[in-house]
Amino acid sequence: MDLLSLAKSIAGLVEAESVVANVPVSVTxxxxxxxxxxxxxxxxxLAFSMLLSERKAYTSALVxxxxxxxxxxxxxxxxxxxxxxQDEFCAMGGGAPLHYGGKVIAGVGVSGGTVEQDVAILDAxxxxx
Numbered sequence: 001m002d003l004l005s006l007a008k009s010i011a012g013l014v015e016a017e018s019v020v021a022n023v024p025v026s027v028t029x030x031x032x033x034x035x036x037x038x039x040x041x042x043x044x045x046l047a048f049s050m051l052l053s054e055r056k057a058y059t060s061a062l063v064x065x066x067x068x069x070x071x072x073x074x075x076x077x078x079x080x081x082x083x084x085x086q087d088e089f090c091a092m093g094g095g096a097p098l099h100y101g102g103k104v105i106a107g108v109g110v111s112g113g114t115v116e117q118d119v120a121i122l123d124a125x126x127x128x129x
Contacts, residue, residue, distance in 0.1 A: 001101075001105070003029075003031060003037050003105060003106060004038065006029075006098070006105075006106075007029035007037045007038035007108075008038060010027070010029060010098070010108055010125060011027045011029070011038055011040045013125035014027040014110055014121060014122065014125040015027070015040070015042060016125070017120075017121045017122075017124040017125045018042060018110075018112070018113075018121050020124075021113070021117060021120065021121055023112055023113035023117050023121065024043060024044035024045040024112055025041075025045050025049060025053070025110050025111060025112030025113060025118065025121060026039070026040065026042070026045050026049040026050040026053040026111050026112055027039075027040050027053055027108065027109065027110050028040075028050070028053040028054040028056070028057040028108070028109045029057060029107070029108050030054070030057040030058050030060075030061045030106060030107050030108075030109075031061060031106050032062070032064075032104060032105060032106060034058055034061065034062060034088075036054065037106060039053070039054065042112070045112040046112060050111075052090060052092065052109070052111035053094070053110055053111040053112075055088060055089065055090035055095075055109065056090050056092065056094045056095030056107075056111060056118075057095055057106075057107040057109030058088050058089070058090075058107060058109070059088075059089045059090050059095055059107065059109075060095035060096050060097045060107030060108065060109065061104070061106055061107030062089075062107070063083075063089075064097050065097060066093075066095065066096045066097070067090060067091050067092060067094060067095035067096070067109075068094070068115075068119055070091045071091045071092070071093065073091075074091045090109075092111075092115055092118075093115040093116070093118060093119040094109060094110045094111055094115060094119055094121075094122055095108065095109040095110075095122075096122055096123075096126060108122065108126075110122040
C-alpha cells in the first residue's frame with residue numbers, strides 16, 4: 001500500500017464532495033507518526049482551514065478515532081479533557097482515521113465549512129454517508 005497514492009485519492013474524493021456541497025475546503029492526511037503526507041487547499045478555502053484540517057488529521061491519526069466522536073470525551077470533567085491542552089489536537093468534527101488491513105495507517109482532516117459540512121464532506125468522501 002502506497003500511503004501517498006491513497007492520500008491523493010482521498011483528497012480527490014474530498015474535493016469532489018466539496019464541489020457538490022459548494023464548500024471549498026482544505027484536506028490533510030497525516031501518518032500515524034504525526035507526519036504530513038499530503039495537504040491540499042481548494043481555491044476559495046479560508047487560509048486557517050489548512051491549520052484546522054491538519055490538526056483534525058493529526059488527532060485522528062494519533063488518537064485513532066473520529067474527531068466528532070472524540071468531542072464529547074474532551075469536555076470539562078470528562079476522561080480526555082486534558083488532551084485538548086495540547087495545541088496540536090483538535091476535537092472539532094471533520095477528522096477520521098484511515099484503515100488498511102485492519103489497522104489505522106493515517107488520519108484525514110477536512111476543514112472549510114461548518115463542522116456539519118466538514119463531517120458530511122468527509123463521510124461522503126470515505127463512503128460513510
